[in-house]
Amino acid sequence: MSKQTPRRDFLKQSAEAGVVLAAASALGGVHVFAGEQSSKVRLGIIGCGNIMLLHLQGLAERRENVLLEWLCDVDPQQIDAAARAVSGFQSTAIKQTSRYEDVLEDDQVDACIIATPHHWHAPIALRAMQAGKDVYIEKPISHVYDEGPRIIAAANKYGRVVQQGSQMRSSPVTEKAGRLLQEGILGDVKVARAWTAEKRSIEKPVPDSDPPSGVDYDRWLGPAPSRPFNPLRFHGTWRRFRDYANGEIGDDGIHDLDMATWGLGIDTLPRQITARGRRTLQGHYSEYPDNMNVAFEYPDGRLLLYECYPFTEYGLYGFDNGNVFYGTEGYMVFSRRGAFSVFLGKKQVPGPTEGKELRGQRGYAEHMANFLNAVRNRTPTQAPPEVAHRSCALVHLGDIAEQVAGRLDFDPTTERFVDSDEANSLLTKTYRAPFGLPDMA
Template identity: 55%
Template sequence: MSAEITRRKFLATTATTAAAIAAASEASAFAPQAEPIRVGLIGCGGIMSSHVRRIVARGLPVEFTHLCDVDDHQPERRGIAKAISGFQKQEPQRTRNFEEVLEDKTVQAVIVATPHHQHAPIALPAMQAGKDIYLEKPGSHVFSEGPLYIAAAKKYNVVFQHGSQMRSSPVTESAGELLASGIIGEVKMTKAWNCQNREVRKPVADAKPPAGVDYDRWLGPAPERPFNENRFHQYWRVFRDYGNGDIGDDGIHDIDMARWGLGVTKHPNRITAHGSTIAKQGDRDYPDNMMVAFHYDDGKVLLYEDRLFTPYGYRGFDSGNTFYGTEGYMIFSRRGYYQVYLGAKEKEGPTVPREIRGGAGRGYDEHMDNFLKCVRTRETASCTPEIAHLSCSLVHLGEIAFRAQDVINFDPATETIQDNPAATKLLTKTYRAPYGLPDTI
């Protein structure tokens, strides 16, 4: 883990980094005449479509080498193939096998946007192959995968960018400057929330996989079972075999910002959780509400709450944070907003408007720019495997506390759960052969 640093230095460093990221998009690394970076795409779903469209729209010097997906129809279904066809002369190679992408020595970097359970079995070999990697959130499906990313990125000297885009957002930069000024005093507690009205599907019968789908490869390391529409595209997130529920889907963004605002650079030492299904019965593994509390050695507390049956948010936002200081508090949302409250008095950020709604405030462009710049310069990206692991671990520890229905006492130094063998088993999982992790890192 990274060494302890002061909160003001932590936030000031973050603000400086974000400013550098913004400047980087104008740097020579992105000049039109720059040699294109050869990038393979692994997992051609919705978020990959967003990445491709943004890169294409801004004319960044990228050459897409491969479109890799176990469903042959995804590149067309998501508009990725069409966007690329008007962007570059050479059509990307098509494959269902990510190994073909990694074996191509001309590929410099990969963007991985598969279901969560496939992240580690693809990302670790990618780093071993020397590929720089932009890995969508959450980078790990279970806790034990996080330390492997840290080790692999260091050993193979690759650029690693985790898909926590708010780390690169101008909203985060501006809010960080204000927090670093001490305007709300010392932040002692933060709360992340995720309020959505999620669809819950009724159970349907198993069926044959659709034509053009390598279903065995889609299952990958997950347990073998018949194809079911409810567990496939888009809906896999609510099943533990493939996803991490809402706490690991949208929730990870808000949890990451809660940890950033709290200024903690270690794991928590105690975790409690509660969840239930009170409104939405259906085909899913996760509850429709969850509340988790993470306690730290220095007495600070991070809270997470989701409510997945509400057509309304909180404080006007479906996803957001409250940073509670000794002299005031800040409402912060990755939707592009922050506001400070000091008693009855309000103050707004000093460098940019407090409200930057839409894509301009969510850091997508800046985060990808930072990754591509670092591929050229070999600098460290803005969301390292260490940062990613500290935030993703909260997803896993919160889920473990919920499943164990017990207080989880955790040793941050050894990354072990104390005196709870059943909960300890949930730090990892069994991988179905031959789709597991590399034998060695």
């Protein structure tokens, strides 16, 4: 990687975010804070499951200058758990609802944190931006490819701040590693590798049943097809089904794909995708392959490789989730677990590492602070929608290639596959009324 590449990408990303923020500064209202770092941000919480509990606990423990206006979830038990997580954080009562529309209709809400299953991300985020809310969207921002450009367009049209929950983008570990890459320690980075190597348990099919008491199951399904309730399609294990999620590559894999695009320094989409997927967990109830390998070739010849190994606890290079950036002068092993190591030259001489003072830092607090300050000051986020889409695109393109042909050509300009109507049909989906995407006209 040349010394200029990371800086060029940073300036490009800043310019992209600047389009959104310039529009936002003209809107006025509750979203313009005149640069006051101390301004209180009023939040609507949409989706109160596991990752949201982590966010809420962090906000409370750090005593962030926010006011929680709403807790929203279709399952009242998850709302109760979220309320317990922030008990004593504020004197003002937090309103509760199963309808995200209640949150968006509240003019007091400045921003929403969205942590629903993937199939609800875009429908809620687009409506939130239309309602004048900034949005922090858990990864991936899109359930299907074509939702990504729509989120970019909405952010630009409505002047909204958007952050994808790619927390490692904000970690001090990433900042230190990025400086080394910018200085050219590895030379030209030609190949990036990403992997998920976490052992998964085998879940056998179970019968359909009634939804848990109090759950608004029709609203949980939302834009997904109507189906009988099944426990394995609900909390936690919904990630295995195409109606709601994106498999391993779109669950943990998106984090490592995102950092692979960062380390490779790419600012475009791939031109060719080669993918294979197999079942290694025999009897496992899932619609996705659990063992997947994908190669993405970019227009300038750089290569990004993704691998998924759900049958191991030993990981690769000592990490269950990670990356390697291969350069002409050496390589860097990088993990979102908060570590990196550099190896240089023919003899792989050890180089810099993250250091004990940074070890294990994963960027959650910094990433949320980056979003809240962007809401206050209309400044760029670390994971704006343009950057998020380039990473999420790999999830969708890899999955489609595995389903259709194993190898597909893609036009980064038109954002369509070359000579494959079948593949192009999978860039979007059918939405169940009335829960589809809003009209952006």
